[in-house]
Amino acid sequence: MTDSLPANHKALVQEVYAKPLVVKSIPTPRPTPGSAVIEILHAPIISYTRDVYNGKRKYPYPTPLVTGASAIGRVAATGPDATLLKEGDLVYFDCTIRGRDDSSAIILAGIAESGTEGSRILFHGEWRDGTFAEYAKVPLENVFVLDEKRLCGKPADGGLGYQLEQMSWLLQVLVPYGGLKSIGLQAGETVIVAPATGGFGSAAVVIALAMGARVIAMGRSAEKLADLKALSSRVETVQMTGELGSDVAALKKFGKINAFLDISPAEAEGSTHFKAAILSLAPEGRVSLMGGLLNDVAIPHRFVMRFDITLRGKWMYSRADILSLIDMMTAGVLNFRDIVNIRGTYNLEDWEKALELAANSGKLGELVVFSP
Ligand SMILES: NC(=O)c1ccc[n+]([C@@H]2O[C@H](COP(=O)([O-])OP(=O)(O)OC[C@H]3O[C@@H](n4cnc5c(N)ncnc54)[C@H](OP(=O)(O)O)[C@@H]3O)[C@@H](O)[C@H]2O)c1
Incomplete structure (x- = not known):
């Protein structure tokens, strides 16, 4: 169902490498086979995000680029071959995108390619944009359904009591x-x-x-x-x-x-x-x-x-690692509800303040998020 998607959405874009970011209205992506479009609820801002986009870290990525990495979101629309995901599902989207025909070709969508021809093809083709936006089109295999009732439900009802924002600490x-x-x-x-x-x-x-x-x-x-x-x-x-x-x-x-x-x-x-x-x-x-x-x-x-x-x-982790970590979290074996402290929740327009606070955060459990 793509009817519910707006024609345009807001995104935090970098037009030219290492230049200041701008909030722009751009066409909302449509799902294609093998992809889903998710509505971004909370996108974590890691401590050194500012140094990625001001060029200090020299991460290789093409521009123009919608910035951002992983996110907590809701499935807004799916491609015709989605077998599990349904509109409205609460999901974690992971930015580590691998070639479907070569899992050693890796990009971090919205952040960096890895210097191989395979990663260049991925980044300059289908999977470029990140999650500092209202919507993102992402590969189906990078979207992980979260058990909302268990994770966010009240402890009295058998839930673990997470706030949605806290779960973006998964990254x-x-x-x-x-x-x-x-x-x-x-x-x-x-x-x-x-x-x-x-x-x-x-x-x-x-x-x-x-x-x-x-x-x-x-x-x-x-x-x-x-x-x-x-x-x-x-x-x-x-x-x-x-x-x-x-x-x-x-x-x-x-x-x-x-x-x-x-x-x-x-x-x-x-x-x-x-x-x-x-x-x-x-x-x-x-x-x-x-x-x-x-x-x-x-x-x-x-x-x-x-x-x-x-x-x-080791660079990043595998899809199997993501599934088993979510299992640990859902079982309560891994519980960071009382550890993660949301220091700031920002809209995209306040990106400078958000990146500044993130740069001054990063201690145990400190988290700054965009909530577009
Ligand atoms: N392999 C991967 O998949 C992967 C993925 C993500 C990140 N990384 C790498 O992991 C690095 C660390 O991430 P992070 O989130 O922990 O970074 P961070 O939030 O920027 O923290 C930096 C850490 O390094 C310490 N540090 C800084 N300068 C130091 C020095 N001269 N001597 C000893 N310790 C020093 C800091 O200590 P203080 O607290 O005392 O300042 C702090 O513990 C990143 O820079 C990134 O390159 C790798």
């Missing part, structure tokens, strides 16, 4: 889940998360706990580490000192460590936490490299060789 928690699953984190294991005090880093602590692990959170700020420690008796913290020997000793104090999730931003290049975390691992330890470092990093090669350490890179 933050999915990234570290992808990394932790890729190195097979098991319940009862101990994992270092470093740095653990940013948006994705703090979400990593929350999901590692839900996966049954004990977490050693490393960070620079004692105050932010204290917030993480308060999450559970299974969280230990280590404040980075910049001195390798002291950091290794502080980590090893906690006994056997099985895994390390690296979620370093480019600014952390050269920080000793990276090497300290690797050197603290037990034999056969596993490392998930998820950080956004731009330059090569020195690896303690002899240690990695001698102790059978596995280093595994």
Whole structure:
């Protein structure tokens, strides 16, 4: 049913790479085979969104572009081959779009292509636009139905009591889940998360706990580490000192460590936490490299060789990871209702204020959203 779609809708557009964004009225997309059009309810703004669109992060993407990444929305219309989605369903749309004939061709719609010919084809063709808009046309396989009654219902009625906005934190928690699953984190294991005090880093602590692990959170700020420690008796913290020997000793104090999730931003290049975390691992330890470092990093090669350490890179996560994370959330095994704090809800016209607040957020559970 495309009749209910308006002819035009509002979107936050970048006309020229790295230039200021503008709110524009543009034609509302229509569903085609293999796609759905969703009405965007809440689109999360990750902490460094401003640095993506002002060009500082040098993310590759074409313009003009409707900005934005993932979102919570409602199905407004579906293509003829939709077998599950129905108009009005509450859904999570995930921006990690893969080639249907080559799952290694990946783009983050509205944010970045990955430099391969396959990702260029995806981004310059069918799937370009993001979710800072009233509507978005998205691939069917990127739309995940949420059990609204269970997730948003009152606890007295068997619900989990989430506000709709809070559920857009799924984007933050999915990234570290992808990394932790890729190195097979098991319940009862101990994992270092470093740095653990940013948006994705703090979400990593929350999901590692839900996966049954004990977490050693490393960070620079004692105050932010204290917030993480308060999450559970299974969280230990280590404040980075910049001195390798002291950091290794502080980590090893906690006994056997099985895994390390690296979620370093480019600014952390050269920080000793990276090497300290690797050197603290037990034999056969596993490392998930998820950080956004731009330059090569020195690896303690002899240690990695001698102790059978596995280093595994990971960008984002799979469709199966999204389904299992939503299952964990629906079952209540992962519960971030009391963790996620909506710091601001903005309309598209207030994009500068929204991106500014997001840049000054990113601590445990802090979330800023567009509600177009
Ligand atoms: N592989 C993937 O799929 C994937 C997906 C999304 C993001 N990423 C990468 O993950 C990175 C981190 O994300 P985020 O949301 O946690 O970022 P964020 O919210 O910007 O937080 C940055 C984190 O890095 C710490 N940090 C900054 N400079 C540092 C330094 N010089 N030494 C040590 N720690 C430092 C911060 O500590 P303070 O709290 O003390 O400031 C904070 O914990 C992003 O920059 C991105 O490149 C990867």
